[in-house]
Amino acid sequence: MLNWLLIFVPVTLALEYLAPDRYLPIFASAALAILPLAGWLGQATEHLAEHFGEGVGGLLNATFGNATELIIGIVALQAGLHDVVKASIAGSIIGNILLVLGGAMLFGGMRYPEQHFNATGARSQATLLSLAAIALVLPAAYEASAVAKIPQGAHYLSVSISVVLLSVYVLFLVYSLITHKREFVSESGDDDTPKPVPWSMGKALLVLGVATALLAWTSEILVAAIEPSTRQLGLSNAFVGIFVVAILGNAAEHATAITMAMKNRMDLSLAIAIGSSVQVALFVAPVLALASLFVGPAAMDLDFPPGLVLVLLLSVLITGQVAGDGRSDWFKGVQLLAVYLILGMAFAFLAGESPH
Amino acid sequence: MLNWLLIFVPVTLALEYLAPDRYLPIFASAALAILPLAGWLGQATEHLAEHFGEGVGGLLNATFGNATELIIGIVALQAGLHDVVKASIAGSIIGNILLVLGGAMLFGGMRYPEQHFNATGARSQATLLSLAAIALVLPAAYEASAVAKIPQGAHYLSVSISVVLLSVYVLFLVYSLITHKREFVSESGDDDTPKPVPWSMGKALLVLGVATALLAWTSEILVAAIEPSTRQLGLSNAFVGIFVVAILGNAAEHATAITMAMKNRMDLSLAIAIGSSVQVALFVAPVLALASLFVGPAAMDLDFPPGLVLVLLLSVLITGQVAGDGRSDWFKGVQLLAVYLILGMAFAFLAGESPH
């Protein structure tokens, strides 16, 4: 579907060499090129997973399902753009709730006057997200209101939290792939779309390699163009992180969640939207924080600026409420999208750099 | 019922001319005079709406149902009392939750040991309120934690948000009057109280005009007396906005919600309390923000001070929880009222002016 966007891979290449100081077109072209590459990367991962049984396959899917976000994140760490990385983590979490779920409820609601989903299951996942997000921002929020006394305390704290979050993620994999796998399988098990013929392992590995290489290379161009582009547009790095990088990294999930909603399968749609947020909080965020110890000019602590902490907590609150009543319609979608729009305007107009 | 309070219209007039510097009695008298005038205005609107079909009638009711709040708000804008206006917006939202719902649950619970309501429907409305309130305060909260860089950014943001909120309100009218009207009608459809004979359109328009004129005039006297009265009492403008102006503007809803609870119709009671809060967030607040561009000495931005943002978010949280369990008793009412009382004491004792 997005394959025609692959044209932007050579376009980005051409721009980079022919007009290396036209940052805005380069930024836009690289962003568009990332979309189909992320799609191919995702497909290759899924096909590869087919060759391994449920357990290892599920592990592969869970771990490499966030490969695009990880690749862009690591490239941004190398460039020392910590604010972009943090903003894209926060942006992924809130984007999945407000933009993806909002879009799914709006488009689904335009076909069906009222859609229902399993409120208990959805609440369960919303609780998981709450705990994950709170664990992620709690120290930042606490730190904002305290006078740190131990030098390097925030740094040690960030590393420790990353280890705790990753441990929780490993336990989550044990939970979802071993002890409670039936709950997770059943939701996607009643899929009536015919499955495509699986690729050979060789093809899968080849596509995986090529897509990863191109993605890494395009991400570097994108990241290098962020700062001059935002300056030109009068926007902040945080804005680009939240609203551009986060959307690029999650485009595939966005499309699937909306498609499922239009097929009146709201349970799956919610599972994708909330599940993606959980993976970012429990896996992508700590991996990037730990990776920053080895990559880039300085370690990135998990000290989200207050504005991001607030929007994260509010989206957690919203998720719980939206998931809690077991029903959706087009107007609920409109509201979620309106909150996302207002949030975008707040970051755009205020160009808010945190006082950190 | 409140008609005898009409005596305070001439009393206010008399005080205003005979003892123009006795601010406190003038303030009290004008406040008491507003109560029956708001009641007449509401009745005239309903009778007028009867003459137009469901659609236009519903629109009239929804739009002019908040006429009292709008009139007092615009008069306060003319006097440049932005803090009073913002406080009365926040006060309307929290008052409907804590005072009205608390009162309804207490009085209803004194008659019935346990009252039940449709938890799904109530949660749906609580979600609507959450999203509306979050959209309203999000930028203020974000701004409080950021360093604004774009001059006039907060102002442009405020205007943009007002436009978004009003658009959402228009879509809400489409939703509640057209696409999903059955859900909203059914709730009040099983009303067994005999409907009064509708007034002629001429009578309705006459009462509407007279009540509006008297209301505007009394509001001007009230607003002019706010500052000297609060100084005399050692209270802040915020206190008066939250606990006096907000209550005056919503007295009719308060009475109805409590009456319904005492008839064991908690669904309707909740719908009125939460619905009023939603209307203030989606309609009254943005209309006043936009009106301030043309009325009064300066534009009023939607930058609520942190104290108000916090209580708004907390009352949203409370609404979700209270609505979520589908049952109420007298002790839940006591608790909501206790939170309201403590809130009142906080504003009274601390005389908190925000550092804005």
Add this chain to the structure above:
Amino acid sequence: MLNWLLIFVPVTLALEYLAPDRYLPIFASAALAILPLAGWLGQATEHLAEHFGEGVGGLLNATFGNATELIIGIVALQAGLHDVVKASIAGSIIGNILLVLGGAMLFGGMRYPEQHFNATGARSQATLLSLAAIALVLPAAYEASAVAKIPQGAHYLSVSISVVLLSVYVLFLVYSLITHKREFVSESGDDDTPKPVPWSMGKALLVLGVATALLAWTSEILVAAIEPSTRQLGLSNAFVGIFVVAILGNAAEHATAITMAMKNRMDLSLAIAIGSSVQVALFVAPVLALASLFVGPAAMDLDFPPGLVLVLLLSVLITGQVAGDGRSDWFKGVQLLAVYLILGMAFAFLAGESPH
């Protein structure tokens, strides 16, 4: 079960006289001695309550069930350690949610793949906790964002709030012991464990007296050792209050809640965990605030530092979500414990003293 820990009563005595400047061993020994004493105090209260009918007995249980927390709190007030007292209040509330409920869900979930509880009842209690906690922290949170203008305003506010909270507590006793007692009895009524033979009133009073005396004396030694111990360990008083004093005061509830979960009686487990938090917010906190008017060097206001306010509000949010979906498993327990662990690390690494 914990009786062998009574050995630490003479050990503490010996240390206090033989090595009065070895603060850390004294602190540890006193802490361990408090555990069995609190257990005996609790047992004596329950046996005493048996001798009075349901009403007075329930009152005795409710009031003296928090005796350990009150005794340690009053001793800390005498020593002027207001930060320890406030931290232990906050720590009791969050500890009951995160540590006790988390432990119960983890241990219960290791025996049963999925445990269910009455979501409506649990939500009802979670709402009670929310309102209680919000009432407790609201003014502190408000004050943090306002410029107090009235001298002594915060002090008068604190006293007034304590009176309101205690009044709500009295009404809560009326509610749970008189008007709605069936809801509360039924939950523990189906207990199939054989009841022990009740003690004679004389024995109960004797044990009550001895345990209280020893507890008060051990608490004094513990409190005197807090400051030098924390300095030695590089920790803050807040850390000790939240994570040590709070756990000592609630150890009995912790054990019971976990035991009940392992018997698959999650309803009772939740009732104990959430109920203990409610009692601290509505009874222990205001009693200590009022006691400080007569005990110790200065009055203790209920102005929790921002870090504590935040974690209190977040744990309220979590409780609502966790209780709301009516089911638990081991992974939910892991998550609650992870949040508690991260919170502990935040307080330990940042050694956060609030800017108050």
